[in-house]
Amino acid sequence: MGSFQRPRGTRDLLPGTMQRREAYLRTVRALMHGAGYGEVLTPTFEHLELFEAKSGAGIRDELYAFDDKSGRKLTLRPELTAAVMRAYLEEMTHLPKPLKLYYIANCFRYERPQAGRYREFWQIGAELLGADPLLGDVETIALAWRCLQAAGVETLHVRLGHLGLVRGLLAEGKVEQPEPVLRLLDKGDRQGLQEHLLTIGADEVAAPLLDLLAARSAPSQEQLQLATELSQSHPSILPTVGHLQRLLALLHHANVPSIHLDLAIARGFDYYTGMVFEVDVPTLGAEKQVCGGGAYDLLEAFGGVSTPTTGFAIGIDRMLLAQEQTRGAPAPLEALDVLVVPLAPQAIPLAWQLVTKVRDTTALSVEVELAGRNLGKALKYADARATTVVVIIGEREVAAGEATLRWLSDGTQRSVPIDLVAATLRAGDGSAQAPLP
RNA sequence: GCCGGGGUGGGGUAGUGGUUAUCCUAGGGGACUGUGGAUCCCUCGACCCGGGUUCAACUCCCGGUCCCGGCCCCA
Numbered sequence: 306m307g308s309f310q311r312p313r314g315t316r317d318l319l320p321g322t323m324q325r326r327e328a329y330l331r332t333v334r335a336l337m338h339g340a341g342y343g344e345v346l347t348p349t350f351e352h353l354e355l356f357e358a359k360s361g362a363g364i365r366d367e368l369y370a371f372d373d374k375s376g377r378k379l380t381l382r383p384e385l386t387a388a389v390m391r392a393y394l395e396e397m398t399h400l401p402k403p404l405k406l407y408y409i410a411n412c413f414r415y416e417r418p419q420a421g422r423y424r425e426f427w428q429i430g431a432e433l434l435g436a437d438p439l440l441g442d443v444e445t446i447a448l449a450w451r452c453l454q455a456a457g458v459e460t461l462h463v464r465l466g467h468l469g470l471v472r473g474l475l476a477e478g479k480v481e482q483p484e485p486v487l488r489l490l491d492k493g494d495r496q497g498l499q500e501h502l503l504t505i506g507a508d509e510v511a512a513p514l515l516d517l518l519a520a521r522s523a524p525s526q527e528q529l530q531l532a533t534e535l536s537q538s539h540p541s542i543l544p545t546v547g548h549l550q551r552l553l554a555l556l557h558h559a560n561v562p563s564i565h566l567d568l569a570i571a572r573g574f575d576y577y578t579g580m581v582f583e584v585d586v587p588t589l590g591a592e593k594q595v596c597g598g599g600a601y602d603l604l605e606a607f608g609g610v611s612t613p614t615t616g617f618a619i620g621i622d623r624m625l626l627a628q629e630q631t632r633g634a635p636a637p638l639e640a641l642d643v644l645v646v647p648l649a650p651q652a653i654p655l656a657w658q659l660v661t662k663v664r665d666t667t668a669l670s671v672e673v674e675l676a677g678r679n680l681g682k683a684l685k686y687a688d689a690r691a692t693t694v695v696v697i698i699g700e701r702e703v704a705a706g707e708a709t710l711r712w713l714s715d716g717t718q719r720s721v722p723i724d725l726v727a728a729t730l731r732a733g734d735g736s737a738q739a740p741l742p
Numbered sequence: 743g744c745c746g747g748g749g750u751g752g753g754g755u756a757g758u759g760g761u762u763a764u765c766c767u768a769g770g771g772g773a774c775u776g777u778g779g780a781u782c783c784c785u786c787g788a789c790c791c792g793g794g795u796u797c798a799a800c801u802c803c804c805g806g807u808c809c810c811g812g813c814c815c816c817a
Binding site for chain 2: 310313356359360361364367383384386387412414416417418419420422572574576590591592594597618646648679680681682683684685686687688689695697699700701709711713716718
């Protein structure tokens with residue numbers, strides 16, 4: 306080992322890992338474009354005030370914040386939603402609504418690293434501005450579900466809630482500060498909630514809130530039933546109950562299966578206004594949440610015109626960890642399709658002509674043997690690289706205007722006229738095909 | 743910020759208050775200057791860092807650091 310280590314909480318991604326990751330991200334990009342979303346990329350750093358405006362000054366010690374040379378207060382972005390909203394207000398307000406944006410980007414948080422939690426991590430996210438609240442909710446959850454499914458992870462638990470319920474009840478109960486209640490609900494701290502409601506004198510809504518909490522893991526239909534019953538004595542939550550009923554029905558048609566209602570989910574920030582959802586991979590351990598999202602409105606707080614927005618963010622790193630649990634860890638290097646081995650000095654020009662032609666006319670990965678090894682060593686190297694075909698060009702081949710193609714899987718060989726090698730490789734002949742990682 | 747478990751070549755490991763620090767694997771080379779995955783040989787390469795105890799520390803103690811698991815937090 307050299308003298309230097311990577312900074313704490315960061316990772317080096319090697320070729321095999323990158324190949325798998327890029328395959329997933331390619332799929333995600335295709336899904337996003339297929340749903341009409343356009344990709345955006347915002348700066349890696351922003352003004353500190355942007356994130357303080359979104360999440361409060363308390364997040365400051367979790368940020369990579371710094372002063373630049375002119376004394377500006379900046380920070381590496383801890384997430385993308387605030388930045389995308391900022392960019393929308395700065396450059397995109399005139400675009401037709403609904404506006405659909407997505408991003409794939411790295412974020413930075415100064416937190417204690419754990420399994421699945423890094424100081425530099427990557428997110429896939431989408432934001433939908435100006436849609437009808439119900440239809441926007443369907444669209445957002447359905448899209449998140451498609452992106453999650455594309456990773457081939459076996460068990461995904463989706464939990465869906467709606468802040469209208471609890472906020473409605475709290476408003477009826479004249480509770481001035483809903484945040485502590487939301488937090489206790491989200492944590493599932495029944496006793497703490499009970500005590501807190503007693504302290505603030507919110508007696509009349511204590512019973513329904515505790516009922517919602519107690520029912521959070523019950524089947525969705527039972528929770529809906531409970532909410533419907535509550536709405537008879539608490540009419541302010543009637544619209545929310547109807548919204549959830551319609552949302553669940555529509556999600557069924559959007560092919561999103563098995564959503565578990567959890568009416569106590571809170572995602573404790575003010576700007577969440579309606580639907581909220583979270584997705585877990587249970588086998589990931591303590592840091593098992595791979596996706597979170599919901600309906601929010603940040604634009605007013607950012608000095609713009611209030612606009613209903615829904616969005617989600619997926620933790621790429623955690624998704625890939627979950628993927629490894631089913632697929633196994635990737636090999637460190639990518640496999641090689643073709644290795645061209647010149648065995649004589651006069652074969653070297655031919656080898657380069659050939660490799661150039663194959664690169665121009667096929668999607669195969671092709672190398673010329675670059676270490677000047679003899680054939681035995683070259684074959685051994687090819688084997689270590691999981692190569693499909695070795696093209697041998699020696700004195701005999703040069704004289705005959707041919708190349709010898711050797712398939713490493715079964716050792717079969719064929720002589721092919723040099724002009725036809727690229728076509729033969731492109732045709733694959735059933736074997737010159739890169740296996741999926 | 744807190745609690746617990748760890749740290750020996752690139753990966754996996756053995757081991758001890760005084761050794762030439764073990765073995766496997768991977769990398770490089772050779773046996774093998776036109777045929778791989780085998781075998782044999784050679785080679786490269788390590789005790790996380792700092793302080794303390796000691797005649798002597800990789801080993802014991804303290805601190806730090808990094809990794810792992812968990813708490814807090816999770817935008």
